[in-house]
Amino acid sequence: MNQQTKGNILKLSEATVSCRSCSMYGICTPPNADAGTLALIENAVKKRRVVSRGEHLYRAGDPFTSIYCVRSGSIKTFVNSDDGSEQVTGFHLPGELLGLAGICSQDMPGSAIALETSSICEIPYERIDALAETLPGLKNELIRLLSQKVLHYQTLTMLLSRKSAEERLAALLLSLSTRFKRRGFSPTEFYLSMSRNDIGNYLGLAVETVSRMFTRFDAEGLLTVQRKYIKLHDFERLKQMAGSPRVHLQMAQA
Amino acid sequence: MNQQTKGNILKLSEATVSCRSCSMYGICTPPNADAGTLALIENAVKKRRVVSRGEHLYRAGDPFTSIYCVRSGSIKTFVNSDDGSEQVTGFHLPGELLGLAGICSQDMPGSAIALETSSICEIPYERIDALAETLPGLKNELIRLLSQKVLHYQTLTMLLSRKSAEERLAALLLSLSTRFKRRGFSPTEFYLSMSRNDIGNYLGLAVETVSRMFTRFDAEGLLTVQRKYIKLHDFERLKQMAGSPRVHLQMAQA
DNA sequence: GGCTATAGTTGACTTGCGTCAAGACAATCT
DNA sequence: AGATTGTCTTGACGCAAGTCAACTATAGCC
Numbered sequence: 004m005n006q007q008t009k010g011n012i013l014k015l016s017e018a019t020v021s022c023r024s025c026s027m028y029g030i031c032t033p034p035n036a037d038a039g040t041l042a043l044i045e046n047a048v049k050k051r052r053v054v055s056r057g058e059h060l061y062r063a064g065d066p067f068t069s070i071y072c073v074r075s076g077s078i079k080t081f082v083n084s085d086d087g088s089e090q091v092t093g094f095h096l097p098g099e100l101l102g103l104a105g106i107c108s109q110d111m112p113g114s115a116i117a118l119e120t121s122s123i124c125e126i127p128y129e130r131i132d133a134l135a136e137t138l139p140g141l142k143n144e145l146i147r148l149l150s151q152k153v154l155h156y157q158t159l160t161m162l163l164s165r166k167s168a169e170e171r172l173a174a175l176l177l178s179l180s181t182r183f184k185r186r187g188f189s190p191t192e193f194y195l196s197m198s199r200n201d202i203g204n205y206l207g208l209a210v211e212t213v214s215r216m217f218t219r220f221d222a223e224g225l226l227t228v229q230r231k232y233i234k235l236h237d238f239e240r241l242k243q244m245a246g247s248p249r250v251h252l253q254m255a256q257a
Numbered sequence: 258m259n260q261q262t263k264g265n266i267l268k269l270s271e272a273t274v275s276c277r278s279c280s281m282y283g284i285c286t287p288p289n290a291d292a293g294t295l296a297l298i299e300n301a302v303k304k305r306r307v308v309s310r311g312e313h314l315y316r317a318g319d320p321f322t323s324i325y326c327v328r329s330g331s332i333k334t335f336v337n338s339d340d341g342s343e344q345v346t347g348f349h350l351p352g353e354l355l356g357l358a359g360i361c362s363q364d365m366p367g368s369a370i371a372l373e374t375s376s377i378c379e380i381p382y383e384r385i386d387a388l389a390e391t392l393p394g395l396k397n398e399l400i401r402l403l404s405q406k407v408l409h410y411q412t413l414t415m416l417l418s419r420k421s422a423e424e425r426l427a428a429l430l431l432s433l434s435t436r437f438k439r440r441g442f443s444p445t446e447f448y449l450s451m452s453r454n455d456i457g458n459y460l461g462l463a464v465e466t467v468s469r470m471f472t473r474f475d476a477e478g479l480l481t482v483q484r485k486y487i488k489l490h491d492f493e494r495l496k497q498m499a500g501s502p503r504v505h506l507q508m509a510q511a
Numbered sequence: 512g513g514c515t516a517t518a519g520t521t522g523a524c525t526t527g528c529g530t531c532a533a534g535a536c537a538a539t540c541t
Numbered sequence: 542a543g544a545t546t547g548t549c550t551t552g553a554c555g556c557a558a559g560t561c562a563a564c565t566a567t568a569g570c571c
Contacts (some may be wrong), residue, residue: 149403211519211521215521462529469550512571519566523563527554529556531554537546
């Protein structure tokens, strides 16, 4: 029995979301679209791209041309600070968007690297205007998605400024779980495609602290951890730890 | 010689930005607007509102109806967590937008309170669609502004997850300075409209720590502080402290 | 298979910042 | 003026999490 057949507990690289559960669904496949419109979108908007583990999807400073959506696999985005260190700004799972922050500037403000072999939909931004003429709801949808991002980062900000290491890790695990569930994967059992290093970087913690927290959570029976493999046992206690339930909801769309 | 006449070193409540230096400029007064269009906008979009110190502009849970722009004064936005505590998500100065995170949900996800008597432009969101028909660039402008917000919060996230108390305060002061300058106020001398408590809350620091940092900065000759009054002396060292110069830029639009 | 490089874990030690507590200064009210 | 209340500052102390360092497990490679 391989991963694929073992229900929906599998590595993201082996999973592909259907367009139905994609953030871009309202954009790519608007409800009132006729065959002609769908063909238009098919040709104008969708462009597949495969990036393998460690490869860049885009780099900071690249001219902004497109926004991206993860079909399968997972992507980390990060910005570089002057001293050469990088700060992870997000993990992007199947069905989620990235590259939106580039809209406001000519260049991409950060970089994106595949955490594993991933399939990506690329939407050239210059075509948005043309497309919007036939699809009046498109820009509203984009605005809504951007607003959601704003909310997400506000939440993350809150998480990072107030919470302890324990709370941060609990919140991340719940966020991942919620997002897996939304796209039809198991919310209790999954593989982390990112390293402890990435997690620590994202949460503002040292690697060692992340490691210690995993060990503690496991010892306390909250979850089972074997390297990248995670199985969540006690949602209730994790939620308590992470704090406000509103926070989880908002974390859901990373 | 009162505050008003003392150049442009004054309290925000006494200052009003012209529409020219407002974030909404591209929206409120599009470049190619004829008299008829301007009249349309004047009637449909602009609605003034004055909120006095401590008063709510909106509350978390209120139905989302409008986005707002500060004309004069200053506003703090915050979200409530389950335990009743609040987390400051931003300080909004003349010319800056707020309420954008509400677009994605039906209700306002957070609250906004005036830090001093403030004049606010209110733009009913339902009219955006109608208005966009006569002003094709409007939605693109809104999208751009939202993208800028995303970038800002990514930066803030980075600030909070990695930086020390010293770096955080330096970054905030530089951010305020940049934003004052952009709107035509003095970048070196200003009054803080927010309390130490708000600052600490925003930066994820205890009030005492904020206070100690101000004292230390003053002792080191970086600035002069007398309660709310701040005079910056050494930009260079402040920038060094705050870290990446890119961060300041991005902090500029809060 | 064994060798090397990388990622993850664990322990010992240090430190920045939060917490608690007391006091100083401003603003407002009577 | 003096009393009251809220904001800000300063000091003493403890702890959560960072740093340094050694060790272990895993993955990738010849």
